Amino acid sequence: MYDVIIIGAGVSGSAVARELSRYKVRACVLEKNEDVCTGTSKANSGIVHAGYDAAEGSLMAKLNVRGNERMEQLSKDLDFPFKREGSLVICLHEEDREKLEKLYERGMKNQVPGLRILEREEVLAMEPNVSDNVAAALFAPTAGIVCPFGLNIALAENANANGVEFYFDTEVKEISPIEGGYEIRTNDRIYQTRYVVNAAGVYADTFHNMVSEHKIHITPRRGDYCLLDKSAGNHVGRTIFALPNEKYGKGVLVTPTTHGNLLVGPTAVDIEDREGVNTTREGLDNLMEKAGLNVKNLPMRQVITSFAGLRAHEDHHEFIIEELADAPQFIDCAGIESPGLSSCPAIGEMVAEILREKMKLQPNPDFVGTRKGILNPETLTKEERVQLIKEQPAYGNIVCRCEMITEGEIIDAIRRPLGAKSLDGVKRRTRAGMGRCQSGFCSPRTMEILARELSENIEDITKSGGNSKIVVGVNKDSF
Numbered sequence: 001m002y003d004v005i006i007i008g009a010g011v012s013g014s015a016v017a018r019e020l021s022r023y024k025v026r027a028c029v030l031e032k033n034e035d036v037c038t039g040t041s042k043a044n045s046g047i048v049h050a051g052y053d054a055a056e057g058s059l060m061a062k063l064n065v066r067g068n069e070r071m072e073q074l075s076k077d078l079d080f081p082f083k084r085e086g087s088l089v090i091c092l093h094e095e096d097r098e099k100l101e102k103l104y105e106r107g108m109k110n111q112v113p114g115l116r117i118l119e120r121e122e123v124l125a126m127e128p129n130v131s132d133n134v135a136a137a138l139f140a141p142t143a144g145i146v147c148p149f150g151l152n153i154a155l156a157e158n159a160n161a162n163g164v165e166f167y168f169d170t171e172v173k174e175i176s177p178i179e180g181g182y183e184i185r186t187n188d189r190i191y192q193t194r195y196v197v198n199a200a201g202v203y204a205d206t207f208h209n210m211v212s213e214h215k216i217h218i219t220p221r222r223g224d225y226c227l228l229d230k231s232a233g234n235h236v237g238r239t240i241f242a243l244p245n246e247k248y249g250k251g252v253l254v255t256p257t258t259h260g261n262l263l264v265g266p267t268a269v270d271i272e273d274r275e276g277v278n279t280t281r282e283g284l285d286n287l288m289e290k291a292g293l294n295v296k297n298l299p300m301r302q303v304i305t306s307f308a309g310l311r312a313h314e315d316h317h318e319f320i321i322e323e324l325a326d327a328p329q330f331i332d333c334a335g336i337e338s339p340g341l342s343s344c345p346a347i348g349e350m351v352a353e354i355l356r357e358k359m360k361l362q363p364n365p366d367f368v369g370t371r372k373g374i375l376n377p378e379t380l381t382k383e384e385r386v387q388l389i390k391e392q393p394a395y396g397n398i399v400c401r402c403e404m405i406t407e408g409e410i411i412d413a414i415r416r417p418l419g420a421k422s423l424d425g426v427k428r429r430t431r432a433g434m435g436r437c438q439s440g441f442c443s444p445r446t447m448e449i450l451a452r453e454l455s456e457n458i459e460d461i462t463k464s465g466g467n468s469k470i471v472v473g474v475n476k477d478s479f
């Protein structure tokens with residue numbers, strides 16, 4: 001019997017796992033997909049919000065500000081990309097100034113540090129590509145950008161290094177109370193646990209409603225994005241938001257990413273399909289129209305890919321993080337829509353604290369709070385790089401020409417704890433395939449490396465686990 005079973009290996013589940021690993025506890029994470037970071041945590045804006053958006057006094061506001069505060073140190077401890085570049089909310093019309101001021105006031109009440117309203121000239125001096133129509137802007141110096149894959153993978157790896165087990169391709173089907181805890185039926189086997197943490201993203205209502213009479217309802221709210229090439233990465237220097245709208249929140253933003261691309265999005269469309277992460281023509285058209293309102297001359301010909309993510313929008317637009325009153329030992333981590341990424345360090349802390357108190361957990365004397373990411377040879381001096389290639393020639397073999405990723409980095413991504421098993425797994429860990437050609441050149445080479453390292457046939461290598469096979473047969477030259 002486990003002490004704690006966490007459902008879902010997104011940023012919420014992984015942050016909980018990492019914080020929980022500070023204590024002596026037998027815990028595991030069950031994830032229906034083949035890897036960590038395969039749900040909403042892989043498809044979002046990657047913004048670490050300052051914290052002025054969420055309603056005053058809400059859990060969202062509290063955890064956003066706390067998560068933002070913790071992110072910098074966490075990025076150093078766990079070695080993932082984070083930059084505190086600040087953000088601007090653009091007000092285009094004098095008559096909307098009141099809305100900007102309300103946002104400022106809410107931010108002050110939420111205790112967001114350093115907020116200022118800037119006048120037109122100051123905004124244009126800071127961001128020359130902001131619309132000429134700008135009237136004023138809310139500047140939040142503590143906002144930042146994070147690599148969502150880097151954050152999610154780092155949390156999970158560190159949790160695993162500190163003793164939390166991860167089971168992939170393990171889909172939770174049913175949860176029922178048993179003496180002293182819960183029984184969890186999966187596609188694979190039956191688990192028993194004293195406590196359950198429900199961090200299942202857009203599916204969190206399904207599990208909540210299995211054990212509680214007080215039903216909740218999550219709507220998948222799709223957001224479409226366009227990602228632009230690095231040649232467009234300096235178009236703005238910080239995240240540029242539109243003034244939020246009552247119904248669908250923060251609107252379309254334009255932001256640099258931690259790896260130097262430019263991201264434009266998201267839209268907000270309520271859908272029924274909880275796996276519906278396809279982009280639509282309508283959504284992308286809508287995006288193009290809105291993005292140009294706040295930032296001028298957007299080089300949209302530089303789009304290299306588009307993608308969509310699903311917000312887990314709970315009807316009351318609030319994080320639900322608590323032990324359920326009518327289902328003791330079942331802890332929800334539900335309704336984690338934006339700012340869930342920003343808040344995850346605080347979500348992890350909060351859930352671990354609930355569990356520590358309930359279970360009287362004792363500190364894990366072997367806990368190691370740091371972790372080293374995959375070595376990026378570009379961070380080395382020329383001499384260090386020469387030495388590295390001498391010792392490990394795989395670092396001299398460039399596999400992804402767009403992002404300049406070496407075979408050495410790909411091997412590291414596969415061999416490390418909770419290592420990559422698919423093309424997307426390698427991509428999220430190393431960026432091989434994330435560049436301008438979107439893996440057109442490197443995927444066959446990466447597949448060969450995966451097959452060799454995992455001792456599998458190349459026919460069995462997948463894009464993202466399951467049935468997503470890439471080689472579907474042999475051509476006539478093979479005979």
Ligand SMILES: Cc1cc2nc3c(=O)[nH]c(=O)nc-3n(C[C@H](O)[C@H](O)[C@H](O)COP(=O)(O)OP(=O)(O)OC[C@H]3O[C@@H](n4cnc5c(N)ncnc54)[C@H](O)[C@@H]3O)c2cc1C
Binds near residue numbers: 223
């Ligand atoms: C368009 C968009 C933009 C966003 N932008 C931002 C932003 O800029 N900043 C910010 O702070 N937040 C942002 N967010 C929100 C943020 O991405 C989410 O709050 C966060 O990623 C949620 O993480 P999670 O771990 O709760 O959910 P997920 O990442 O979805 O993880 C849940 C996991 O549970 C697994 N699971 C589900 N069902 C089962 C089952 N039956 N058995 C086993 N496993 C299961 C899933 O496979 C998944 O891996 C955005 C979200 C969207 C959609």
